[in-house]
Amino acid sequence: MKTKSTLSGRGAQRNVHNRFFELSHEMRDDFLEFCEKEGEIADKNKTLYLNVFPKTIVNKVTSPDVGMAYSMNMYQGCEHGCIYCYARNSHEFWGYSAGLDFERRILVKKTAPELLEAHLKKKNWKAHPIVMSGNTDCYQPAEKKFELTRQCLEVFLKYKHPTAIITKNVLILRDLDLLKALAKDNLISVNVSITSLSEDTRRILEPRTATIKRRLQVVKALSDNGIPVNVMLAPIIPSINSHEILPMAKAVSEAGALSIAHTIVRLNGAIGEIFTDWIKKTLPDRADKVLHQIENCHGGTLNESRYGVRMRGEGNIAKQINDLVKLARLKYFKDKGMPRLNTDLHEQYKVGQMKLF
Numbered sequence: 093m094k095t096k097s098t099l100s101g102r103g104a105q106r107n108v109h110n111r112f113f114e115l116s117h118e119m120r121d122d123f124l125e126f127c128e129k130e131g132e133i134a135d136k137n138k139t140l141y142l143n144v145f146p147k148t149i150v151n152k153v154t155s156p157d158v159g160m161a162y163s164m165n166m167y168q169g170c171e172h173g174c175i176y177c178y179a180r181n182s183h184e185f186w187g188y189s190a191g192l193d194f195e196r197r198i199l200v201k202k203t204a205p206e207l208l209e210a211h212l213k214k215k216n217w218k219a220h221p222i223v224m225s226g227n228t229d230c231y232q233p234a235e236k237k238f239e240l241t242r243q244c245l246e247v248f249l250k251y252k253h254p255t256a257i258i259t260k261n262v263l264i265l266r267d268l269d270l271l272k273a274l275a276k277d278n279l280i281s282v283n284v285s286i287t288s289l290s291e292d293t294r295r296i297l298e299p300r301t302a303t304i305k306r307r308l309q310v311v312k313a314l315s316d317n318g319i320p321v322n323v324m325l326a327p328i329i330p331s332i333n334s335h336e337i338l339p340m341a342k343a344v345s346e347a348g349a350l351s352i353a354h355t356i357v358r359l360n361g362a363i364g365e366i367f368t369d370w371i372k373k374t375l376p377d378r379a380d381k382v383l384h385q386i387e388n389c390h391g392g393t394l395n396e397s398r399y400g401v402r403m404r405g406e407g408n409i410a411k412q413i414n415d416l417v418k419l420a421r422l423k424y425f426k427d428k429g430m431p432r433l434n435t436d437l438h439e440q441y442k443v444g445q446m447k448l449f
Contacts, residue, residue, distance in 0.1 A: 284324065
């Protein structure tokens with residue numbers, strides 16, 4: 093049984109305490125009662141875009157089990173509102189809550205294209221794929237307004253530098269012209285996130301994302317245009333989408349995906365509190381079951397930080413999930429695979445055009 097969420101169109105239903113702050117903010121019942129009596133809106137539930145000015149944009153990734161060495165994020169925070177998102181904790185570093193603030197306080201790095209260009213022109217930089225959206229989705233709603241991802245793609249194309257994208261938004265097809273140009277030199281790959289084939293599940297897990305039908309259309313459109321696509325079946329959440337592994341793998345393979353990847357949900361830091369509050373309000377009939385099964389995958393807790401274990405989990409439930417993914421690969425991706433991106437061209441284009449001598 094699903095109950096009505098307190099705030100429509102949001103994943104988190106409240107802000108949680110920022111661990112770096114001594115003081116905390118809460119919405120008291122007496123204040124809510126006062127607003128109701130006065131006919132005032134206690135929470136306008138609006139998204140704010142806030143400019144920030146970092147000194148660098150490319151990050152070296154030291155984690156050995158995330159499949160990338162360098163990443164960049166044009167936006168911090170994400171309006172998609174995915175309740176399970178590991179990036180929520182990073183919002184605390186900026187002074188905000190990992191709950192509603194993560195979805196409603198979007199930090200915009202307008203100088204990202206210039207910072208990227210400066211990085212690619214460094215004499216000591218050796219080309220290596222840089223992943224856009226290592227933390228938050230580069231095609232979230234803010235991109236429609238600011239177009240920073242498109243500008244960064246133009247920089248990658250100008251300098252013939254390989255890049256990869258992780259997204260769950262159909263807005264990526266706006267930039268099909270640039271993606272096709274990059275694909276001609278094998279400089280681009282795309283990871284599309286699909287966590288369910290059920291719209292009911294999608295709406296509660298990822299309230300402001302593209303529909304599943306449209307995401308499958310994205311996989312097909314990209315594949316039809318020669319752009320290699322991997323699909324992230326991530327995260328797998330026991331008793332929410334774990335039963336869909338084989339159907340999802342079949343659907344994305346038929347749409348043209350060349351491979352799949354997965355993780356088992358882990359609820360580190362503030363995400364455990366946010367997810368627990370959400371599931372007890374949204375899926376109260378199965379909340380305890382889901383939470384206990386997640387704990388079963390991580391040694392009796394919702395958290396898991398050990399490299400090599402945190403993404404795949406341990407125990408019987410984790411083994412069942414991982415075995416199903418192996419079976420899905422054998423059944424639907426036996427003769428498929430993602431190509432290695434081209435790192436050979438960039439050195440010739442560091443000045444923005446091919447060297448003549």
